[in-house]
Amino acid sequence: MDVLEAIKGRRSIRAFKSQAVSTEIVEKLIDAARWAPSAGNIQPWEFIIVRNPEIKRNLAKAALNQSFIEEAPVVIVVCADEIRSSQGYGVRGKTLYCIQDAAAATQNIHLVAYSLGLGTCWVGAFNEEEARKILEIPEGVRPVAIIPVGYPAEKPPARNRRPLNQIIHYEKF
Numbered sequence: 001m002d003v004l005e006a007i008k009g010r011r012s013i014r015a016f017k018s019q020a021v022s023t024e025i026v027e028k029l030i031d032a033a034r035w036a037p038s039a040g041n042i043q044p045w046e047f048i049i050v051r052n053p054e055i056k057r058n059l060a061k062a063a064l065n066q067s068f069i070e071e072a073p074v075v076i077v078v079c080a081d082e083i084r085s086s087q088g089y090g091v092r093g094k095t096l097y098c099i100q101d102a103a104a105a106t107q108n109i110h111l112v113a114y115s116l117g118l119g120t121c122w123v124g125a126f127n128e129e130e131a132r133k134i135l136e137i138p139e140g141v142r143p144v145a146i147i148p149v150g151y152p153a154e155k156p157p158a159r160n161r162r163p164l165n166q167i168i169h170y171e172k173f
């Protein structure tokens, strides 16, 4: 699939079929994620793959009861390793680069998932401490995005985007 087609065709999907998503496909998504750019090529990302219904349910609860999370056959939690990034880039690594790197990896997952006929949603509204406990994430590693993944059971229309003339600044802000 053409990159622009994937970028423009992808939608946030919040309803999934019960059809399973194979490990092979999940690994394709993570493989795409690890080809994202990262500051100094530090690659401060970790990915937790969740299929266990109870863990998914607890994650959904930690995410303001966004129940579509537990309805997805598989959930990927993208984490940023603050320690790895801070070793290379200090405070900027810890507070900015590792989050940007994890976000770039997250976007790769969304785009490749869409190109494979899967639906995903970037879930950022969750209680970090609860997610950390549920998934036994160590200190210094930050859960950044929860991504429910499954075959889409809805076809939402495109949401509007701010027009180019409102967001482009030539030469100065």
Ligand SMILES: Cc1cc2nc3c(=O)[nH]c(=O)nc-3n(C[C@H](O)[C@H](O)[C@H](O)COP(=O)(O)O)c2cc1C
Pocket (backbone or CB within 6 Å): 010, 011, 012, 013, 014, 066, 121, 122, 123, 124, 125, 126, 159
């Ligand atoms: C950082 C971030 C956090 C988000 N958190 C949530 C969320 O918690 N729940 C949700 O349903 N969608 C969430 N979204 C998805 C956005 O609502 C969605 O991308 C936006 O409305 C545009 O729609 P589209 O993805 O279909 O183009 C999040 C997206 C981003 C980038």
